[in-house]
Amino acid sequence: xxxxxxxxxxxxLIGDLWxxxxxxxxxxxxxxxxxxxxxxxxxxxxxMLLSNVEIIDEILRFxxxxxxxxxxxxxx
Amino acid sequence: xxxxxxxxxxxxxxxxxxxxDVTLVNALRRIMLAEVPSMAIDEVVIxxxxxxxxxxxxxxxLGLTPLKTDLDSYNxxxxxxxxxxxxxxxxxVTITLNAEANEGTRTVYSGELVSENPEIVPVSDKIPxxxxxKGQKLKLEAYARLGKGKNHAKWQPVSxxxxxxxxxxxxxxxxxxxCAKCVEICPKKVFAIKADMVEVRDLLACNLCMDCVEACPxxxxxxxxxxxxxxFIMNIESTGVLPPERIIQEATKxxxxxxxxxxxxxxxxxx
Ligand SMILES: [Zn+2]
Ligand SMILES: [Zn+2]
Numbered sequence: 563x564x565x566x567x568x569x570x571x572x573x574x575l576i577g578d579l580w581x582x583x584x585x586x587x588x589x590x591x592x593x594x595x596x597x598x599x600x601x602x603x604x605x606x607x608x609x610m611l612l613s614n615v616e617i618i619d620e621i622l623r624f625x626x627x628x629x630x631x632x633x634x635x636x637x638x
Numbered sequence: 639x640x641x642x643x644x645x646x647x648x649x650x651x652x653x654x655x656x657x658x659d660v661t662l663v664n665a666l667r668r669i670m671l672a673e674v675p676s677m678a679i680d681e682v683v684i685x686x687x688x689x690x691x692x693x694x695x696x697x698x699x700l701g702l703t704p705l706k707t708d709l710d711s712y713n714x715x716x717x718x719x720x721x722x723x724x725x726x727x728x729x730x731v732t733i734t735l736n737a738e739a740n741e742g743t744r745t746v747y748s749g750e751l752v753s754e755n756p757e758i759v760p761v762s763d764k765i766p767x768x769x770x771x772k773g774q775k776l777k778l779e780a781y782a783r784l785g786k787g788k789n790h791a792k793w794q795p796v797s798x799x800x801x802x803x804x805x806x807x808x809x810x811x812x813x814x815x816x817c818a819k820c821v822e823i824c825p826k827k828v829f830a831i832k833a834d835m836v837e838v839r840d841l842l843a844c845n846l847c848m849d850c851v852e853a854c855p856x857x858x859x860x861x862x863x864x865x866x867x868x869x870f871i872m873n874i875e876s877t878g879v880l881p882p883e884r885i886i887q888e889a890t891k892x893x894x895x896x897x898x899x900x901x902x903x904x905x906x907x908x909x
Contacts (some may be wrong), residue, residue: 574797578762625771
């Protein structure tokens, strides 16, 4: 759904690293190098970032669309 | 006992402990995991939530957000003089959040949490708590309390606390042919080749897996891996709630307190 706050296994805080990780992956950087530079050493924490999909973004689209429709109805 | 700090920064610390017993080092490790208190959100009152995440999920995410802890000015709820379930200003911190998306979809970060005590704030300002679409609202009041890791993992001040024996590697140099099989197989890159001979490059990295001994074509292998008695390397990684040196100091204090209590009980019973 949304990036978990902490690693499920060890409890390290990883939520605050997600946005930088996702941004740098998009620019084409190697994921393993990014994780190293962010100081995420253990593989339990690395999989948290590697395997996360922000499904919340997909769901929020419905609400954005609904909002747009509401606005266009108000215009006419 | 002899303690040496191998390396240390704001969240991690590596110690070499010589002349201690496993029982002592393990007791300290377990106390650090389960009994050193730290601050975490324990109760959440949701006033308004029109976001797409349920109240419980938001409360869970808030609970897991590590908060900077002040052990000197706060009491554990059970040990506080107020004796109330709700808590007082010495055992509870009120944190509020009032977020609304007016312009469009936005992320609400931990930095938006407003604490009544500016010292008790999330470790990082950039933890995404929730995403709100335009028009959605989230308003809540949360109460943070001190707690122990044995009651819930959110109160664990360490995300890693482990020790290992200090490795001891001996290489019978006259028998080693310098085939470099051990250099290749070692997952921790402990060995290096120098002048056609294998030498130990990074002793502390060794995790005693013995792959090098098995990979060596000579039987018996000229490499002998063992560990030193009563010498340990301890690794502490704090979640940021307390500095690692403070965590270990608190652990020793707690162990001391427990032993004193035990001693007193024994004295009372023997009489
Ligand atoms: Zn982890
Ligand atoms: Zn109190």
